[in-house]
Amino acid sequence: MKRLSKYRRHRIVAPLLLIFALLGIGTTFQVAGATTASVMTAEERTKAIAEGKEIFLRGCSSCHGLNAEGSSISPSLIGVGAASVDFQVATGRMPMADMSQQAMRKTPVYNDEEVAALAAYIASLAPGPEIPTDDMLNYERDGSIAEGGELFRTNCAMCHNFAGQGGALTKGKYAPTVMGVKPVHIYEAMITGPQAMPVFSDKTLTPEEKLSIIAWIKSAEKEPQLGGLALGRVGPVTEGLLVWTLGLGLLVGIAVWLTTKAR
Amino acid sequence: MSNEIELIKDPGLPEHKLRQSDIDPKAADRAERQVAILFGLSALGTVLFIYSYLFISTDLFVFIPLMGEQNVHQLLLGLGFAAALLFIGLGAVHWAKTLMPDHEVIAYRHELRSPDIDREEFVTTAKEGAAAAGLGRRSLIKRSLGLSLGLVGLSPILLLGDLGPLPGNALRTTSWKAGTRLVTDPGDRPIRPEDLEVGAVAQTLPELAPGKDHHSLNDIAKDAVLLIRLRPEEFNLDAERLSWTYQGIIAFSKICSHMGCAVALYEQTTKHLLCPCHQSTFDVTRAAKVIFGPSARPLPQLAITVDAEGFLIAQAPFNEPVGPSFWERSA
Amino acid sequence: MSARERIAGNVASYVDDRTGAAAWMKKNLKKVFPDHWSFMLGEIALYSFVILLLSGTFLTFWFDPSMREVVYEGAYVPLQGVEMSAAYASALEISFEVRGGLLMRQIHHWSALIFIASIVVHLMRVFFTGAFRKPREFNWILGVGLLTLAIVEGFLGYSLPDDLLSGTGVRIAHAIIQAIPVIGTFLAFFAFGGEFPGFIFIPRVYIVHVLILPGIFLALITVHLMLVWYQKHTQYPGPGRTEKNVVGYSLMPIYMAKAGGFFFIVFGITALLGAVASINPLWLYGPYTPGQVTAGSQPDWYMGWLDGLVRMAPPLEPVIFGYTLSLNILIPGLIIPGIIFTGMALYPFIEQWITGDKREHHILDRPRNAPNRTALGVMSLTFMLVALINGGNDLIATNFDLSINQIMWFSRIGIIVLPPLAFIITKRLCLSLQRADRELVLHGRETGRLVMMPSGEFVEVHEPISPEKAWLLTQHEQNAPLELADVDQRGVRRPGLIKSKLRKRFAVAHAEQVAKPTLNDVHELEGH
Missing domain, CATH: 1.10.760.10 (Cytochrome c-like domain)
Known part of the structure; x- marks a missing residue:
């Protein structure tokens, strides 16, 4: 197995890509958007911040406060930086669907430009981690x-x-x-x-x-999958389940066949 | 009607039923063919096995529906092997079931117990043997033999004495000393307090002693430390423990006080540390107090400060043994 | 006589001249084995053991049981340049550079899981049918011993590759040894040749895993089988089956073909699993170092219940006279398993003491006809199952949107509440089944046909069951509780009264049964 490094592309990648595409061009061109954000002219930046503030007031302020100062149910966003906004919003975690649960990855609500604008607005409040560039x-x-x-x-x-x-x-x-x-x-x-x-x-x-x-x-x-079905790659629990269901199931089934009289 | 209880009677073995293959020669021939086909499939399996072993490259992958990307060599080698074995078995069983005589046979059980006379003779022989050897009379022999057998039994135990060294002080010492720098694991880079933002963690080890080029597993098993930075006001510590922290940075032994797994699942939101092995949960703000799970002790805290160059160092060695409990721990 | 027959005859007489084996062989080729699928469960275990020996021997040709540190230069790219033990590096070599090595490794591991699983179901069969009763108590104890050894052997094998998961398991085993009062620290230092993990543990485990334990296994399995052979197999009740006979098929040719074929089938199924399903993908775990751990660190299933018990243990660690007593480790890790396995080994004698039954039994019980025993078995299984579930609580939590804390509390309460509940329910269920049997014998089978009586009433037609079926449902013994007098013949109170009262109470509970129908009952009904 000298060329293990050259794994063929996993076939699951294609449907995944398709889903990503369907989810919105935004996700696919996230990095590009981020790159442009870092080379924005002052004028563009001001525009993006204004747009971002508008989006924020519409979609985020009910929880995070009118000035992103946070509330009893959600944290302040001052100083969290553009990277945080990009992660939370572009992976669909924010806005949260259900407050009781942990924010989970889902279809993003905002498109690429909107995320960039939101990030620019939050970054303008106080310095914080920047979105990493392509390079x-x-x-x-x-x-x-x-x-x-x-x-x-x-x-x-x-x-x-x-x-x-x-x-x-x-x-x-x-x-x-x-x-x-x-x-x-x-x-x-x-x-x-x-x-x-x-x-x-x-x-x-x-x-x-x-x-x-x-x-x-x-x-x-x-x-x-180097050794056959990966069984979720979660360790011995699924292996044990397979032995007790499929493994013993097959063996006992055959034992029953073996001991029944032929007609 | 009599008063005696009359039980339902055993009707005896049911009459033997003939199989299709017993009556119909055609069915018997069919069964023979089926058995032969099964054996033939096994032979094909072996051919597939040999072919895969010799001619299929081990780095060929192919996509199989429901299974994903699979290694062709491993899969076909295995399937060939499985078929080669499985079909021999299925063929043999099918043969036995359809073509071998299936008359039920009755065998009778013999009594396991020996006849009384044998038992008596055995006891007599044993007694006579013992008497002839003089076991009962010559108690000096009996006792001295018992003594020597007992003593000779000790020697193998003694011979195992060098299996390992005595524990000595080993469980109470780590590589941490006053002034030892905390370095990243892996990477061995010293850390300054300002390197850690609030909410950050770092996996650390003590800096390598001069002359050593890497950390041995024995050392890591006692030295691994987790650094966590909180806001200083989030701590709920007594004055001494607070003095062991530095600007909101607190250091704990990463080796679980329960069974020694690496505890490093830090939840920034709750300030809890969780051990993935047995789910002991420790509250970082209260000096790793156990708030859930089987562990009975907090994780040992390492007192830290900074040196003249501004790098994080240990103020002192751990003040208690790290890792799982042992009998002499509190002695 | 054909040439082939003549040669075979010559060989046979050559051997017999020197061994006299013909007399013994003649008798034993006709040995009768009863046919039932549940009698094949022990065979699965036996064959898995053979598969383990074969595949294990293959693995030893390449495995290097050494904790020497090496830098990996093998074929698996994501680990190239990583420091690891020679043991782990050679396990990777077996997986990626030896053709068929990964297949054999997977067959070995799957086979180990099947081995222990089949021992457990075999043990369940023996327990629930009462096959452990006189004269088979020794074999029961041997079986319990084999199960215990199998669990230890499995764990040692799991520990050998020195990957992150197995190293974590060894770390936990080390903590259990170290927790033993008084001598624990010394034992741990002796076992590991010093501090954890040291450099000598894997070579030592290796020799135990590949030589000492397999040797003991071979010896015990041989005795186990010889006893089965000598004492003859038990059989299920049925027409023509008595305590004095065995009804079945002869070894030659039927059982030769069936049992021999079944070996290939078990091997084939194991190979199939090894071909299509990955097990212990140790290249993903990475080499062991004590500073790392993975989420969802689990043992193989046969240790899962122990891990579950350890997880749910309360945080008890008293310091007594200055010495630390880790009850949070000792109770779940040693005391409870000790009680379970000792209790299991002694059960035949406990039941004998309760029933006072000293007779031989070769006809198996139908589980419903021994409600107390069946309920006890289900109770123990429930206990194990709750513990096992808790052993996977983290995976259950993530897959079913639960919290590990909830599952832990469910298990902590469940392990106390559910087993007794299971006992009561099972016992009631057994008694209902007995009642149903009685109904069936007395009133026959419901046909589903309705008939209108002259009075206009509808009655379902019942068909009498076959005499064979009637016999099967009534062949069991009517239990009578052991009679124990509180006073002896002279009216003096017997010594050990409390013990005897306890015994009486158990005896009554054990004998609880629905009266089985007799011919008298049948006649009485007919008379109406």
């Missing part, structure tokens, strides 16, 4: 898969599971799967620490190390 996200060039694996197992696997499938936290909270998440959003999550997730600072987990983690996640995502 900053070249994980194939700047990241190492093997090193990323080690970093992932030290920093991420305890919540997101060894294969990035997600896992349980306390009181019904959970760490979501990191499979099928765009690199920019993985990066933003690490620098902003959304919801229960802590922040991974650039000094303790350098940008190159973050890219290595992304490189490993993307490699795990593309990894074909």
Whole structure:
């Protein structure tokens, strides 16, 4: 298996891409949008901030307050930065559908430009983490898969599971799967620490190390099923279930056939 | 009607029913063909197995509906092997069921118990043997033999003495000393307080001792420390424990006080740490007090401060053993 | 006589001249085995053991049981350049560089899971049918011993590859050893050759896993089978089946073909699983280091109940006279399993003490006819199931939108409340089934045909059941509770009265039964 690195593209990627496309062009061109945001002229920026404020007042202020100062039910957004807005809104987590639950990934409500405008508005309130640019996200060039694996197992696997499938936290909270998440959003999550997730600072987990983690996640995502059905990649529980259902089921079934009289 | 209870009677073995293949020679021939087909399928399975082993490249992948991207070599090798075995078995059983005589046979059970006379003879022989050896009379022999057998039994236990060293102080010491820098794991970079934002965590180890080039697993098993930064006002600590933190940065041993798993599931929102093995939950704001789960002790806290160059260091070694409990722990 | 027959005859007489085997063989080729699917469960376990020996031997040709640190240079790209133990590196080599290695590894692991699962269902069959009764108590104890060994052997095998998941398991086993009062710390240092994880544990586990335990297994399995052979198999009740006979098919040729064929079938099914379903994808777990852990760290299913018990244990860790007693580890990790396995091993004797029944039994009980035993079995299974569910609480939580805290509380309460409930329900159910049997014998089978009586009343026609069926439903013994006098013949109170009262109470509970129909009842009904 010399060329294991050259995994054929996983076929699930195609339908996933299709879904992404259907979800709105916004998601696909997120990074591009982000790039333009960083090279916006002053005039464009002012315009975007104004637009963003309008969107904010319409869609977000009921919970986060008229000036993003937060309320009893939601946190202040002053100083959370553009990266945080991009992560929360472009992955569909915000606006939340149901306050009782943890915000989960779903179809984004706002399109690309609206997200960029919102991000620009929130970033204008106080400085915070910026959306990483395309050049900053070249994980194939700047990241190492093997090193990323080690970093992932030290920093991420305890919540997101060894294969990035997600896992349980306390009181019904959970760490979501990191499979099928765009690199920019993985990066933003690490620098902003959304919801229960802590922040991974650039000094303790350098940008190159973050890219290595992304490189490993993307490699795990593309990894074909080397030993047959992956059974969810969640460890021995599904294996045990399969033995007690299919394994013993087949064997006992055959034992019944073996001991019934032929007609 | 008599008063005696009359039980329902055993009607005896039901009459033997002939099978299709017993009556109809055509059915018997059909059964023979079926068995042969099953054996033939097994042979095909072996051919597939050999072919896959020799000729299918191990890095060929193909998409299979419902199964996803699969390794062709592994899949066909396995399916060939499975078929080769399974069809031999199915063929043999089908043969036994359809073509071998299926008259039920009755065998009788013999009594397991030996006849009384054998038992008596056994006891006599055993007694005579013992008497001939003088076991009953010569108590000196009996006792000295007992002594030597008992002593000789000790030697294998003694020989296992070098299986491991005595624990000594090993469970109470870690590599942390006053002034040891906290460095990132992996990466071994020293950390300044300003490197961590509020809500940030960092996995750390003590800086490598001079002359060492990497952390041994034995060291990591005791030294791993988790750094967490909160807002200082979020702490709910006594004065001493508060003095062990630095500008809202608090350090805990990552080795669970229950069974030693790495506890590092930090929830920024609740400030809780969760162990993924047995779900002990620790409250970071209250010095890792256990608020749920089987662990009975908080995670040991490492007192930290900064050195002259502004890097985070340990104020002192851990003031208690890290990791799971042991008998002499509190002694 | 054909040439082939002549050669075979010569070989046979050559061997018999030197061993005298013909007399024994002649008798045993005609050995009779009763036919029932549930009698094949133990065979699944036996064959899985053979498969484990074969596939395990294959794996040893490449596996390097060493904790020496190496830098991985093998074929699996995402781990290239990573420091790991030689054991883990060689497990990767088996998976990716040895053709058929991954298949064999998966067959070995699936087979281990099937091995223990089939032992459990075999044990359930033996328990619920009362096959452990005299004269088979020894074999029951051997079986319980084999199950215990199988669990240990399985865990050791799971520990060998030294990946992140198995290392976490070893870490937990280490904590259990260390928690043993007085000698725990010393035992842990001896087992690991010093501190955890050290460098010697995997080589030691390896020799136990591949030599010592398999050797003990071989010996015990041999005795287990010889006893079955010698004592002859039990059989289900039915027409023509008595305590004095065995009804079935002879070894040669029927059972040779069926049992031999079944070996290939079990191997084939295991190979099928190994071909299509991934098990223990250790390349994804990464090498073990104590500073890492994965969400959803679980043991294999046969240890899952233990892990579940440990998870739900209350945080009790008293310090007594300056010494730490980790009850939160000892109770779920050693004491409860100890009680369960000891109780299981002693059960035949406990039941004998309760019933006072010292006779041999070769006809199996229908589980409903031993309501107390059946209820006890279901109660124990319920206990295990609750513990097992809690062992996977994190996965259940994420998959069913629950919280681990809720599941933990459900388990903590459930493990106390549900087993007794299961006992009561099962016992009632058994008695109802007995009542239904009685009805069936006395009134026959409901045909579903309605007939209008002259009075205009509708009556369903009942058809009498066959004599075979009637016999099956009434062949069991009517239990009578053990008679124990409180006073002896001279009117003096017997010693040990409390024990005897307890025994009486158990005996009464154990003998609870619906009166089985007799011919007298049938005649009486006919007379009406």
